[in-house]
Amino acid sequence: MTASQVARHIVAGLERNRPGLSTVSLPVADGGDGTVDAAIAAGFERVTVTVPGPVGDPVEASYAVRGDTAVVELAEASGLHRLPEGRLQPMTASSLGTGRLMAEAAKGGARKIVLGLGGSACTDGGAGLIQGLGGKLLDALGNPLPPGGGALRNLHALDLRGLNELTGVEVVVASDVDNPLLGREGAAAVYGPQKGAGPEGVRALEAGLRRWADLAEAAARRPSRRRSAAGAAGGVGFAALAFLGARLEPGITYLLDLLGFNEQLTGARLVITGEGSLDSQTLRGKAPVGVARAAARAGVPVVAVSGRRTLTGEQLRRAKIHAAYALTDIESDVERCIRQAGPLLEQLTVAIADEWLPAG
Numbered sequence: 001m002t003a004s005q006v007a008r009h010i011v012a013g014l015e016r017n018r019p020g021l022s023t024v025s026l027p028v029a030d031g032g033d034g035t036v037d038a039a040i041a042a043g044f045e046r047v048t049v050t051v052p053g054p055v056g057d058p059v060e061a062s063y064a065v066r067g068d069t070a071v072v073e074l075a076e077a078s079g080l081h082r083l084p085e086g087r088l089q090p091m092t093a094s095s096l097g098t099g100r101l102m103a104e105a106a107k108g109g110a111r112k113i114v115l116g117l118g119g120s121a122c123t124d125g126g127a128g129l130i131q132g133l134g135g136k137l138l139d140a141l142g143n144p145l146p147p148g149g150g151a152l153r154n155l156h157a158l159d160l161r162g163l164n165e166l167t168g169v170e171v172v173v174a175s176d177v178d179n180p181l182l183g184r185e186g187a188a189a190v191y192g193p194q195k196g197a198g199p200e201g202v203r204a205l206e207a208g209l210r211r212w213a214d215l216a217e218a219a220a221r222r223p224s225r226r227r228s229a230a231g232a233a234g235g236v237g238f239a240a241l242a243f244l245g246a247r248l249e250p251g252i253t254y255l256l257d258l259l260g261f262n263e264q265l266t267g268a269r270l271v272i273t274g275e276g277s278l279d280s281q282t283l284r285g286k287a288p289v290g291v292a293r294a295a296a297r298a299g300v301p302v303v304a305v306s307g308r309r310t311l312t313g314e315q316l317r318r319a320k321i322h323a324a325y326a327l328t329d330i331e332s333d334v335e336r337c338i339r340q341a342g343p344l345l346e347q348l349t350v351a352i353a354d355e356w357l358p359a360g
Contacts, residue, residue: 088195151208
């Protein structure tokens with residue numbers, strides 16, 4: 001479910017259990033799926049254009065704009081949900097469409113682009129992004145390199161003379177992860193399997209990303225492979241940092257500021273946050289932790305809802321989350337949890353109301 005859908009079910013359950021309860025819904029995102037929708041909820045306007053999807057087919061993708069600031073969500077053009085029939089393409093999926101989306105935002109007058117990273121279908125190190133902005137990747141014969149991370153092992157040279165689409169535009173990377181580009185915590189090793197890469201594919205992607213990093217850093221003269229969030233969105237963070245001089249901000253922090261979250265905390269008794277899976281990745285800067293830390297500074301308790309939970313009570317406490325409620329706590333059949341997520345979520349609010357919102 002989207003953040004908006006989750007919020008609606010939580011509110012419905014709470015209002016049924018506590019009639020007259022006052023609630024405020026603020027769907028948030030941390031740079032991944034839903035970032036554009038969150039910006040629009042904060043008063044931005046939606047702009048929709050046609051760009052290449054992750055495997056090259058045209059898709060209708062949106063960005064959000066207010067004044068001279070645009071919010072571009074990588075998942076809109078290059079996300080897993082854009083794969084035809086949901087078929088994973090770990091070696092050939094590209095971030096090309098995201099580069100085109102950023103170029104469209106700049107042509108529309110944006111002088112600041114916030115690039116939300118998350119939900120990516122590709123592990124191409126942002127090579128497609130640079131191609132979408134006018135750069136060229138060439139093989140040893142001077143031919144254009146095919147799209148996707150699987151081709152990067154054959155990268156021989158870069159032609160950046162056309163890379164001028166974002167001249168004079170400030171780029172801010174809003175990311176929900178802090179992984180470097182390479183290594184055991186890097187884009188290929190950690191996220192490649194999620195995008196369909198087996199062990200051999202992960203090794204091939206890692207080799208390609210290393211080759212890409214060597215040539216890209218030499219051309220851009222910005223060592224970026226070890227920087228926080230360089231591995232975000234299959235390495236798109238690396239390209240934004242190396243070539244665009246992007247400034248890094250935690251995605252959830254930026255979106256909370258955008259939504260005026262701190263102002264909404266005044267007088268609040270409880271904050272409810274959550275995500276699909278509360279696990280070790282949650283602790284690396286994803287939305288629930290950002291929400292919990294912001295609420296903790298205002299002295300408002302936070303509980304989380306999720307599809308499943310693997311975090312311990314101590315891990316939750318360190319993340320400033322007072323309690324967590326998972327669909328799998330009340331329904332052991334994971335498939336039913338997926339099919340009936342909304343109604344089950346409303347059932348969870350019974351326990352939340354009893355424990356945190358006593359009647360009267």
